[in-house]
Amino acid sequence: MKRTIFILATLLGIGNVLKTVAQNTKDITLGVSIKSFNINREGKYLTVKMNLDLNKLDVDANRAVLLTPRLVNGTDSLDLPAVGIYGRRRYYYYVRNGIGSISGESETIYRASSKPDSVAYNNLAEYEKWMDGAMLKFHRSDWGCCHEIVAEYEGILGRHREAFFPELIFVQPKAEIMKSRSLSGSAYIDFPVDQTVIYPDYRRNTTELGKIQATIDSVRNDKDVTITSVWLKGFASPESPYKHNTELAIGRTAALKKHIGQLYHFADSIIQTDYEPEDWAGLRRYVEQSNINYRAEILALIDSDMEPDAKEAKIKRTYPNEYRFMLQNFYPALRHTDYRIDYNIRKFNKVEEIKRIMAEQPQKLSLNEFYLVAGKYEPGTDEFTDVFETAVRMFPNDEIANLNAANAAIRRDDFATARRYLNKAGDSAEAVYARGALAIREKDYDTARRYLGKAKEMGLEKATLTLEELDERQK
Structure with a gap:
């Protein structure tokens, strides 16, 4: 059955054909030669470009010649917009009878007396699958009186063969039962020596307390978010007796909990606390990243199973200069509070709402919500890729x-980006298949067969079908 598809646009222009492409000239039908013919897939469209040499085309006064490129593949066919050249009598016949043109509005019309020597033909047709392997024919029909065809000629321009583009498998992520997220950081709150009372204006405290408040406010004021917990963990540096540091860490963390509770009136169960009397892990990181003398020896002592007070005393006694350096440069940063704000985000079900959230606050979306909105775009488009x-x-x-x-990167032939993502895509059957699909697009067919064969062994049916198609195309 003959099928009709939408023609997006037809662009025709008059111009002189350059001599440099004369070797591409092909006498396609009586009186017409074709130069610089090209048929190519460009995204969702099939483009047909050529220069029609009409220099030898003679049209009698009572005749019209219709030149029509025609795509044919089995029972499917598509007539592309035609070029009509009308003799004087035929031209006025159609004008008087209100016909306008033989083939319709998309036709480009010339009077025989003023036809150009060449016509630059450029047409975009919306691509359909049947066009893969289609023959492009060039049909000439001569029309006489009474709107009848008196002669027909046909030549073959060429065949369109698609590059093999295997079907890609996009995996739908599992929907999250609860979209739980968190924000975290560290604050360096100063306390007077041996005290556990917070003074907001003391030293850097305005800034450091502000960091915690800003993190809480960023989610607390969001109608899509519910805070489930505020977690605080206080750390002390190891220069005092361990027992005393334990008391300071507990007391100072409790003071911060009270301060936050007074600011936000959270339920007592929301704010959770923990403490680390002495941050030896933090000290180790600072020493390891430094160029301090006796670094290896100090690290060995830090890693030893000595009691904390004995460990600190030995470092102080054995390496006094290095200890003073650490006391001045490393220890202040060990007196800190780590915090984490845990919260839940509501689900989004409407596509338009998801689009808005993706543009404004994409961190609120789950992977499944991204997948749902991607399904509303055509694969290969910028919007689809952006999701x-x-x-x-x-x-x-x-x-x-x-x-x-x-x-998505394979779909737009961005192979370097595709490889970068595939390095982190795991080894599922779908990921193995994607590596095979990428190899096909890069025309590395041996590698493609290896990956597709492995995906087939893993039970992926699509891999079997793609292997069969690859074999068929390479016969």
């Missing part, structure tokens, strides 16, 4: 996010 690029930016270590972003 998966944003998703992987929000979830940079998630295997499914990386797999889908890799597929």
Whole structure:
């Protein structure tokens, strides 16, 4: 059955054909030669470009010649917009009878007396699958009186063969039962020596307390968010007796809990506390990253199983200069409070709402919500790609996010980006298949067969079908 598809646009222009392409000239039908013919897939469209040499085309006064490129593949066909050249009598016949043109509004019309020697033909047709392997024919029909065809000629311009583009498998992530997120940081709150009372204006406290408040406010004022806990953990430096540091860490963390509770009136169960009397792990990081003398020896003491007070005393006694340096440069940073704000984000079900959130606050979305909105765009479009690029930016270590972003990159032939994402996509059957699909697009067919074969062994049916198609195309 003959099918009709929408023609997006037809662009025709008059111009002189350059002599440098004369060797590409092909006498296609009586009186017409074709130069610089090209048929190519460009995204969702099939483009047909050529120069029609009409220099030898003679049209009688009572005749009209219709030149029509025609795509044919089995029972499917599509007539592209035609070029009509009308003899004087035929031209006025159609004008008087209100016909305008033989083939319709898309036709480009010339009177025989003023036809150009060449016509630059450039047409975009919306691509359909049947066009893969279609023959492009060039049809000439001569029309006489009474709107009848008196002669027909046809030549073959060439065949359109698609590059093999295997079907890609985008994996839908599991929907989160609860979208739980957290924000964390460290604050360096100063206390007077041996005290556990917070003075907001003391030293850097205005800034450091402000960091915690800003983090809480960033989610507390959001109608889509519910805070589930505020976790605080206080640390002290190891220069005092361990027992005393324990008391300071507990007391100072309790003071911060009270301060936050007074600011926000959270339920007592929301604010949770913990403490570390002496931050030896933090001290180790600072020493390891420094160029301090006797670094290896000091690290060995830090890693030893000595009691904290004995450990600190030995470092102080054995390496007094280095100890003073650490006391002045490392210890202040060990007196800190780590904090984490845990919260839940409501689910978004409406596509338009998800689009808005993705543009404004993509961190609120789950991977499944990104997937849902991607399904509303055509694969290969900028919008489709942007969804998966944003998703992987929000979830940079998630295997499914990386797999889908890799597929989107393969879809637009961005092979370097696809490889980068596939490195973090894991080894699922779908990820192995995607590596095979990438190899096909890069025309590395041996590698493609290896990956597709492995995906087939893993039970992925699509891998079997793609292997069969690859074999068929390479016969």
